[in-house]
Amino acid sequence: MSTNSKTKVIGVDIGVKTTTYAIVNIRGTIIASDNFPTTDYPDVHNFVSALCERIIVLAEANGGFESIRSVGISAPSANFISGCIENASNMPWKGVIPLAAMMRDQMGLAVALANDAHCTALGEKVYGSAHGMQDFIVISLGHGGLGSCIFSHGHPYLGFLGAAGEVGHTCVEDGGRLCTCGRRGCLEEYASDRGLAQTAKELMAESNEPSLLRELPALTPEAIGRCCDEGDAMAQEVYLRVGRTLGIGLANFASVIDPEAIILTGELISTGKWLFGPTEESFEEHVFPNIRKRVKLMVSLLDNKERDVLGASALAWDVKEYSLFL
């Protein structure tokens, strides 16, 4: 079968809890998809075997394995250049895992691996808000923290050894909140799900002011957003503070990178105006004057559920088949 008849790719999104995999065609339509708990496989060799078997079963039931061109994988702390998951702090597999090579050897297909931020950004370029752009930044705000990816001249900006884009771990408050990376004051401890919840806790402790926040069973972005909708001043102040900090972090990022646009994605921004308004105001206040009102601050239009596997599949189209012979 010639390469041209290989009209589909596999997109795999490895999350801390769930791994989702999908068959995607040239038009970017998800033909079939399935998922399983990542946590079922504390040993990465067993994980790879199970994932490969499942992909083959899904492919055979949907046009045959021989129609699959390549595989794109999104994973936390993945290095696109080395093809390895490197010291992922919140995954069960420790150290450096050569996941792309392991998958390639087992499936006989070319495999590309990138971190979730890189895949999300590629998805925005191929299917989303960054369509037609060459120089942009995508910021993912959600459960895992704050991820980011820079695109420059149409390609991901990876840095000297593939570690670029860690804006979530830039220090916004010297000696501030303790981060999962072991340091203090990282942006993602303020602008993420857990950062939002922490800000809410701090505000509740600062005063005895009554607030709907005090009755919430869990301080999720959605729940705090609903309190804002009902006019709760303290809930709105939570988003104001988080937006102000996020705006400073993004303004610093933009002043250094000079992108055409910054696209915000993830659960935190999908709660809407309560975060976006204060973020945009703080961003314009803090960005370098020569690029003020010129960098477009945008919200992703992609569906939260489809975004991750689509981004991973976008990676698969680009992988070179000669990588099979390396």
Added chain:
Amino acid sequence: MSTNSKTKVIGVDIGVKTTTYAIVNIRGTIIASDNFPTTDYPDVHNFVSALCERIIVLAEANGGFESIRSVGISAPSANFISGCIENASNMPWKGVIPLAAMMRDQMGLAVALANDAHCTALGEKVYGSAHGMQDFIVISLGHGGLGSCIFSHGHPYLGFLGAAGEVGHTCVEDGGRLCTCGRRGCLEEYASDRGLAQTAKELMAESNEPSLLRELPALTPEAIGRCCDEGDAMAQEVYLRVGRTLGIGLANFASVIDPEAIILTGELISTGKWLFGPTEESFEEHVFPNIRKRVKLMVSLLDNKERDVLGASALAWDVKEYSLFL
């Protein structure tokens, strides 16, 4: 005369006070140089005429004008892509000045223009500490503030519209010191000559502790450095504080860019260990753990006086002669 016999270039460094120009050969040797006060020419047209006449006189006295291949110019707020000086806050020429085109039209030579940070970085790559590197950052700490330039894959990283690298204008303290750009808390108000002086003033005001600083006629980096050498605790604390802030700014920059090295240059760092030590300590504390102890923090080896024209001349070798026909 063929292109190959054009073995020399002109490097021009336009400073706020002084403009220096030099004839430089292929080996990077300065054959002749001269300078004049920039402030003598409040009208940029007169400046360009005077500069071109002076360059021709110098060239005729040193091998002939026909041996000159091209011109490289370093200027504040210069945009390499547009060839314009854009809204330089501390220059007499306001608005957007198409300096490269003005010089090209008057001299009949290809002219490249870049900001001082870009030229300084190119000088480090061609003649200095970044020799052989493709991915690095050069930081200039001095009179003008804090300039920076990113090199990626051997080329300057310019951003979407040529405004990248403004790390001096990233916010390190929300609501902090007022910057010349009109905003508050910019890094260059802490890590520059005037930032150092301001920190010294604040420390003197915080206590009545005796210090050699109180007797200094001017709070220059050299003078404060000499107080440190004599064991003055308050002077050492000035450098400690400035170094801590600079280390955070550089760590954030490195976490986003992932360079092979950061090279520090300029008057402020040439005072030696008092700034470098605390900066390095803070840098390693605040940089993203995956790149800790891997990004080389270095001090420039180039002579302060020659660096600027050499950097500008490095720019001239790269300019394409076809730009003459655009």
